[in-house]
Amino acid sequence: MTAPQASLLRLLRDGPRSRVELAADLGFSRPRLSVELDRLMGARLAEDAGPAASRGGRRSGRVRLARGLRFGGVDIGATSLDVAVTNGELEILGHLSEPCDVAAGPAHVLGRAVELFGKLGADRLHGVGIGVPGPVSFRDGTPVVPPIMPGWDRYPVREAVGQELRCPVVLDNDVNIMALGELHAGVAKRVGDFLLIKLGTGIGCGIVVDGRIYRGVSGSAGDIGHIQVEEQGPACACGNTGCLEASFGGAALARQARAIAAASPYLARKEGPLTAEDVADAAAQGDPEAARLVREGGRRVGQVLAGLVSFFDPGMVIVAGGVAGLGHVLLAEIRSTVYRRSLPLATGNLPIVLSELGGTAGVIGAARLITDHVWRAA
Amino acid sequence: MTAPQASLLRLLRDGPRSRVELAADLGFSRPRLSVELDRLMGARLAEDAGPAASRGGRRSGRVRLARGLRFGGVDIGATSLDVAVTNGELEILGHLSEPCDVAAGPAHVLGRAVELFGKLGADRLHGVGIGVPGPVSFRDGTPVVPPIMPGWDRYPVREAVGQELRCPVVLDNDVNIMALGELHAGVAKRVGDFLLIKLGTGIGCGIVVDGRIYRGVSGSAGDIGHIQVEEQGPACACGNTGCLEASFGGAALARQARAIAAASPYLARKEGPLTAEDVADAAAQGDPEAARLVREGGRRVGQVLAGLVSFFDPGMVIVAGGVAGLGHVLLAEIRSTVYRRSLPLATGNLPIVLSELGGTAGVIGAARLITDHVWRAA
Numbered sequence: 001m002t003a004p005q006a007s008l009l010r011l012l013r014d015g016p017r018s019r020v021e022l023a024a025d026l027g028f029s030r031p032r033l034s035v036e037l038d039r040l041m042g043a044r045l046a047e048d049a050g051p052a053a054s055r056g057g058r059r060s061g062r063v064r065l066a067r068g069l070r071f072g073g074v075d076i077g078a079t080s081l082d083v084a085v086t087n088g089e090l091e092i093l094g095h096l097s098e099p100c101d102v103a104a105g106p107a108h109v110l111g112r113a114v115e116l117f118g119k120l121g122a123d124r125l126h127g128v129g130i131g132v133p134g135p136v137s138f139r140d141g142t143p144v145v146p147p148i149m150p151g152w153d154r155y156p157v158r159e160a161v162g163q164e165l166r167c168p169v170v171l172d173n174d175v176n177i178m179a180l181g182e183l184h185a186g187v188a189k190r191v192g193d194f195l196l197i198k199l200g201t202g203i204g205c206g207i208v209v210d211g212r213i214y215r216g217v218s219g220s221a222g223d224i225g226h227i228q229v230e231e232q233g234p235a236c237a238c239g240n241t242g243c244l245e246a247s248f249g250g251a252a253l254a255r256q257a258r259a260i261a262a263a264s265p266y267l268a269r270k271e272g273p274l275t276a277e278d279v280a281d282a283a284a285q286g287d288p289e290a291a292r293l294v295r296e297g298g299r300r301v302g303q304v305l306a307g308l309v310s311f312f313d314p315g316m317v318i319v320a321g322g323v324a325g326l327g328h329v330l331l332a333e334i335r336s337t338v339y340r341r342s343l344p345l346a347t348g349n350l351p352i353v354l355s356e357l358g359g360t361a362g363v364i365g366a367a368r369l370i371t372d373h374v375w376r377a378a
Numbered sequence: 379m380t381a382p383q384a385s386l387l388r389l390l391r392d393g394p395r396s397r398v399e400l401a402a403d404l405g406f407s408r409p410r411l412s413v414e415l416d417r418l419m420g421a422r423l424a425e426d427a428g429p430a431a432s433r434g435g436r437r438s439g440r441v442r443l444a445r446g447l448r449f450g451g452v453d454i455g456a457t458s459l460d461v462a463v464t465n466g467e468l469e470i471l472g473h474l475s476e477p478c479d480v481a482a483g484p485a486h487v488l489g490r491a492v493e494l495f496g497k498l499g500a501d502r503l504h505g506v507g508i509g510v511p512g513p514v515s516f517r518d519g520t521p522v523v524p525p526i527m528p529g530w531d532r533y534p535v536r537e538a539v540g541q542e543l544r545c546p547v548v549l550d551n552d553v554n555i556m557a558l559g560e561l562h563a564g565v566a567k568r569v570g571d572f573l574l575i576k577l578g579t580g581i582g583c584g585i586v587v588d589g590r591i592y593r594g595v596s597g598s599a600g601d602i603g604h605i606q607v608e609e610q611g612p613a614c615a616c617g618n619t620g621c622l623e624a625s626f627g628g629a630a631l632a633r634q635a636r637a638i639a640a641a642s643p644y645l646a647r648k649e650g651p652l653t654a655e656d657v658a659d660a661a662a663q664g665d666p667e668a669a670r671l672v673r674e675g676g677r678r679v680g681q682v683l684a685g686l687v688s689f690f691d692p693g694m695v696i697v698a699g700g701v702a703g704l705g706h707v708l709l710a711e712i713r714s715t716v717y718r719r720s721l722p723l724a725t726g727n728l729p730i731v732l733s734e735l736g737g738t739a740g741v742i743g744a745a746r747l748i749t750d751h752v753w754r755a756a
Contacts, residue, residue: 312585
């Protein structure tokens with residue numbers, strides 16, 4: 001595919017456009033645009049979409065992505081599996097979500113994902129993007145020493161799923177695909193440079209620069225869960241002490257919730273493992289101990305974010321993930337810490353917001369990632 | 379200037395190249411390359427440089443930047459002024475350095491810089507890059523509320539110097555131009571993605587992504603001096619407490635050196651303000667208190683860097699600036715903290731090194747910045 005064709009297809013993901021607009025956006029002459037569009041239409045990637053609204057004079061024809069295009073997005077969580085089919089504009093045409101233990105291993109989880117595509121009636125996909133809850137070698141299409149994914153280390157996810165579904169596949173971590181989802185259809189739609197911080201079982205950060213994921217030199221950029229937030233903090237699974245994740249990851253929060261349960265009428269009534277949701281509910285009902293937990297966690301997250309904002313000067317910060325369900329109490333604490341600790345120049349116009357897409361950010365972002373891949377100059 | 383012409387000129391900054399190499403690097407046919415080179419030669423920007431070494435068959439002609447090209451680099455420090463003239467390959471043809479108080483104001487300091495260009499015999503410059511020790515609006519070409527530069531806020535540096543020298547001018551902060559200097563001629567010559575941390579009166583970080591300065595959304599990226607390193611740390615001029623700069627900036631170090639002088643035979647003998655150099659000398663002579671100061675500072679810097687390395691996953695970290703004169707004791711402490719606190723994936727191959735260029739990084743980087751500016755597609 002030529003660079004102009006790839007640019008055209010990526011532009012059309014945002015919906016139908018008139019030929020006049022496309023030529024202007026890409027700096028092409030009308031004849032050159034026609035040549036490129038003819039090729040895309042010949043390859044059944046684009047199609048005519050009727051005349052544009054009249055602006056006086058001859059109407060410009062509109063163009064859209066071929067309606068038959070189908071992409072797949074797979075979002076594998078620690079305990080959940082989401083599979084969606086989208087059109088070329090990355091609108092969700094079908095979405096299935098079910099509990100699934102990532103520790104059951106790649107053969108089981110990926111096999112189940114393929115079955116769900118079958119249930120969704122997707123017999124011919126043009127590409128599939130997959131997100132997993134752990135570090136990934138983007139180049140190789142494999143997980144790399146993922147701490148909560150036993151059996152997945154170096155498993156050839158890209159090749160295995162590609163052979164099964166007979167289409168191109170890309171693999172990335174769950175935080176990066178969530179960031180791409182918010183970029184395509186969420187709160188970051190018109191923001192080219194932003195951070196998405198995911199607070200869940202693990203804590204990670206998606207970095208978007210100029211509309212693309214920044215991965216760093218060895219592919220591990222955004223791995224912020226083990227930044228130190230307390231000099232004498234709790235021990236972390238990574239071997240260090242005082243890591244952000246050890247102080248405010250999902251497991252830490254559950255443990256802290258259990259510890260305060262005796263003093264908290266609301267939490268004391270709950271049986272089984274306590275979750276971020278329980279803490280959020282307790283805080284919402286006025287439980288002072290639960291509210292203190294949330295504020296303390298927000299302060300730790302804000303402390304790390306303040307440093308990253310000073311360093312990186314992003315256009316927006318999105319807070320996402322299960323623990324983000326703690327909601328506006330958490331957000332308020334994060335905001336006040338960041339605004340207090342960062343330089344005014346970097347935070348003057350910096351929105352710090354909750355994710356808008358919630359459960360669909362991952363699958364939309366995964367589909368976006370595969371279109372970035374198949375619609376590139378090559 | 380067309381994009382291909384700009385690419386050719388930027389490539390030739392690294393020295394003469396054969397036409398065969400240039401065509402291959404840029405993906406041009408030989409006839410197309412000839413057309414572009416003819417235009418550049420007609421504009422006296424490039425010239426023939428004789429035949430390339432024979433590789434059998436017909437020899438390819440070599441091309442170089444016109445030898446008459448002259449660029450200027452100005453590095454304004456808190457208490458120093460460096461002015462250099464380079465050729466198109468950014469080799470220093472003349473360099474003058476003198477004490478100069480930035481607080482004397484822009485008219486005085488910039489006037490003096492123009493005089494030094496006169497002394498260097500540079501009557502016709504093709505462009506000048508300027509670095510200043512404070513935040514800058516790169517777009518406007520002015521300093522923005524620079525804390526140690528009274529009288530410079532919003533001063534139209536770019537316009538003033540441009541009118542005086544009748545050439546294009548760009549303004550940036552001192553850390554960014556040092557990073558570009560190391561990229562062009564120093565330890566980062568073959569590294570596209572790296573961080574340069576400057577430890578001096580202030581503390582800042584230059585961020586290079588894909589061979590270009592990353593500036594962030596409001597232009598303040600890299601402002602790491604006010605990241606918190608101690609919860610109950612010393613008060614900082616910025617109004618917060620525990621900032622990195624308040625704990626290990628030049629002024630903090632001088633104050634700490636004075637405080638330990640009574641217990642340090644070496645420092646007690648020195649009169650007047652104590653500097654980083656004095657502390658380095660004392661530590662080198664085996665003074666345990668001075669060595670402790672350096673190690674503690676290195677640990678604070680390492681703590682911040684560890685977080686940035688986990689987040690950004692750079693290909694190299696360069697330690698530069700006056701306080702970097704503390705040398706290998708400092709470097710060892712920074713390294714051990716970063717390697718201990720960052721994820722193995724990000725630090726597996728991460729070199730943490732001292733600046734190689736020292737006093738010339740700024741002027742070379744300033745000259746590089748103006749060539750990036752004048753040799754761009756427009």
